[in-house]
Amino acid sequence: MSSTMRAFVLTGPRECSVQEVPVPRAVAGEVVVEVERAGVCGTDVEFFTGAMAYLHQGHSAYPMRLGHEWAGTVTEVGEGVDPAWLGRRVMGDTMLGDRTCRRCRRGHQHTCERRQEVGIRGGRAGALAERLAVPAWSLHALSDPVDAVLGALVEPGGNALRAARATGAGAGDRALVLGPGTIGLLTAMFLRAAGAEVHLLGVDSLDFARGLGFANTWTRETLPGSPFDAVVDATGAAGSPALAVELVEPAGRVVYIGLSGQPSSLDTRALVLKDVTAVGVLSGSPGLAETIAAYASGAVDPRPLVAATVGLGDVGAVLAGERIGGAGPKVHIDPRR
Template sequence: MSSTMRAFVLTGPRQGAVHEVPSPRAVPGEVVVDVERAGVCGTDVEFFTGEMAYLHQGHAAYPMRLGHEWSGTVSAVGDGVDAAWLGRRVMGDTMLGDRTCRRCRKGHQHTCENRQEVGIRGGRAGALAERVAVPAWSLHALPDAVDPVLGALVEPGGNALRAARAAAVGEGDRVLVLGPGTIGLLTAMFLRATGAEVHLLGLGDSSFARGLGFAHVWTRETLPELPFDAVVDASGAAALPSLAVDLVEPAGRVVYIGLSGQRSELDTRALVFKDVTAVGILSASPGLADTIAAYAAGTVDPRPLVGATVGLDRVGAVLAGERFAAPKVHIDPRL
């Protein structure tokens, strides 16, 4: 293994480039993975613009290496790691709890106060690079049916799967997803697999979502007056959390997975008077294994969401707003 590698390094707001950096080493308990695909996420864009809250809360600082949606092949293992991981195709959990606190012991390591997040929090370098080092316990093996593209879609898919399950809908139910971006469309795919009637609400052109087989795609102006048993807010708009409660049926469920860049307000009296259940989804961690299984079985195929696969030298342009025909952009560090 080379002593150096190429990685995209973000040095400040809107300042980033590909650098030659030291290759990670497999320290005890960890592995090194040769990255085959890494997705660019809205969180990465917030770090690029400088808006990400972690930068202002002390959880992250420049310079940093982004990339938390990835797949690849294990190329080195550290002491104490089963050598059977060598050569295996894997993806990994983003959330790395300390594994000792009360939350971790209760199985909620993704909410650990002391957690690292790969490419996001606590100085843990991400996968917009030729290689990434992660704890062996965070790995999930990928079956042959889950190719590198699907592997890098497991992390966003895990978030979406959890959101779809939190909606608690099925045959005969109607659900509305606010925000038809990557997470919203993934959530809609998992909801469709339950047999529910899925509607989407966005800002404009609905052709892409309709091309994925979703017939009910609306704007705020065209949304019909229908009873929605659940509403999933996958948007980044500060006004939509309140709208979700307005639109859901009494005794329904509202699921919040989108995050706005500014504070959103919600009148809890509306929740109480309508007897609505509200659920927040933070992380993919509890849904990763089932997402891999769903992809392997073909229950959900999100590959059409990937509009382009480019090399590391295009990361800066993608973060700055370069757009393609589909919402998700993948990076192949080998290009």
């Protein structure tokens, strides 16, 4: 086996290349995975532009290797790892807590103050590479119906599942999702699977969402006055958190999963006077296993979201905003290309 592999390396804002880097080795407690698919997401774009807050808070630094939505096959196991993992198809949790602090011990390792995040935080190399090293405890096995495409959609799906669950919406409820991007559309899919009447609000063409079977798609100008029992903000707009509270019914729920590049203004008097419950969702970690099950059963099928699958050499163009492939919001990378 070669001692080097190809990986996408970000060396500064808008500075990147595909480089030959050392192949990772499975240290004690970890495995090495041959990456078959890796998704590109908005967080990766923020690192590419230099806008990501972690860069300014000391949690991340260039050079770095991106990629936290991935699927692949275990090719090597380290000391203390069950050899049964060898050859298994897997995806992995992005959030790697220290497993010793109070938050980790209480089952909230995704909020650990000392956490690493694969391809994001703490120097943990990501999946835009031919191989990836991660702790064995972070793995989730993929069942046969969940191929590499679906496997690389589990991480964003876990976020969306948690957002949908946080609304409490089901049969007889009307839910509005702000922002028809990847997370917004996945959230809409999980809400639909739960039996809710789903509405989507965007700023321009919503033909793609309609093609996924979401007939109730609106702009701000066309949004009907129907009551919404729950509103999910999956945008990056600073004004959306306040809009969500404005649009939700009294005693309803608002869920925040989108992050703005600047502080949002929200009058908490509106929350109190409408008796609204507000929930923030940071990570898909607690929802990964359920997401895999939902994909395996066919209850949720996110395949149409993938507009194209390209190689490592195309990552820079994707991050720079070049439109590749079809109308879907997600681009996948096959590092073997």
